[in-house]
Amino acid sequence: MSTHTCPLCETDNTDFYYKDKKRAYWKCQHCDLVFVEKTALPSTSAELSEYQLHENNADDDGYKNFLSRLAIPLLSILAPQQRGLDFGCGPSPVLAQLLDEAGHQMTVYDPFFEPDESALEGNYDFITCTEAIEHFHQPRNELDLLNRLLKRKGYLAIMTKRVIDKTRFANWHYKNDPTHVSFFSDKTFAFIAQSWGYSLRLVSNDIVFMQKN
Template sequence: MQQSICPLCGHADTLRYNAQLHPPYWQCQRCALVFLDRHHLLSAEQEKQHYLLHNNDLNDAGYRLFLNKLAAPLLQTLGNTTKSGLDFGCGPGPLLANMLQEAGHQMQVWDPFFANDPAPLEQQYDFISCTEAIEHFVDPLNEWQLWLQLLKPAGVLAIMTKCYPTAEAFSNWYYRRDPTHISFFSQATFRWLAAQYQLKVAFPANDVVIFSKAG
């Protein structure tokens, strides 16, 4: 089977990640991204319909607690002064943006399906949050470069996603079974990104990574 080009770093040296799986998943030997073969993606409409099945109730205390896993370390990083933020990939219910706004920050939201006004992508921010969205990106390099453009100097990027397990465990991993999850990261991938783009990186909790841009 022909190798797949890595959609994050563009490297051609990719190997099957658990060769028993079909459709195939590949692991980049440069940045360690694991990704679904791009010939097996859902259509945009199928993807949107899948998201509409999610129950992201703004009044759900459990969902708020889940998002606080990222919100708490992000707020600690931001300090006490009011900052401008963008919640990227907010989905149909922008609860995280509401939580950060309640904490005193000025928030904008953007999502390709549910909040795709281009205006929020035409300004810069003190911080960007992205919870449970990066694993959906078809071309993660595009979003990564966009984020770096949207962040002000000394800006903060906070991401929450599940880091992938060993190749053996990957086949039965529940997170992989979501048909919209197509790009999988590890701490090694995030460290590679930090080194590649001269960012500081921290892992304040499981599944949470915070990057800081130089001032």
């Protein structure tokens, strides 16, 4: 039995998965999450330094097109004038801007760049989480929070690249970002949907929609 507790389902049924030059990864046999061991989690200051290297902004058409891959299918299922939260919006909340321009009332939250916790006191018709969930050190806690904030029948729209198998993981650039610490598979999202009471739709290889039952 491993001593590395899964940060998603909190079981100890985890096995060594992979090790590179910088850190080791473990895999939960219950929920299928792949995660880094605690000693490899970045400090808050290291996270912020890495995030400040990102150059995503509203004037970058490529970045807007990237986010549109989530925004377009989400807009196709939302009723008009819904209230949404962009959780983990980063320094430039471009997705919130796109959704706001489409007629929805957007609130943003990011622990580093938009840390106003009053955003975490409302109830939302939908929540977006783009390229953020892989940064969660304790994904169970964050998912509990998102579930509390989301209204019944509301949508949780997630963008993150998914784990396929160990061979591809070994050559996967996504794991090389030191702030990426939790990696989800199709099975992991199925576990999340079942555990928190959502219906699951795998929109594409990096986009997942879940509706709260």
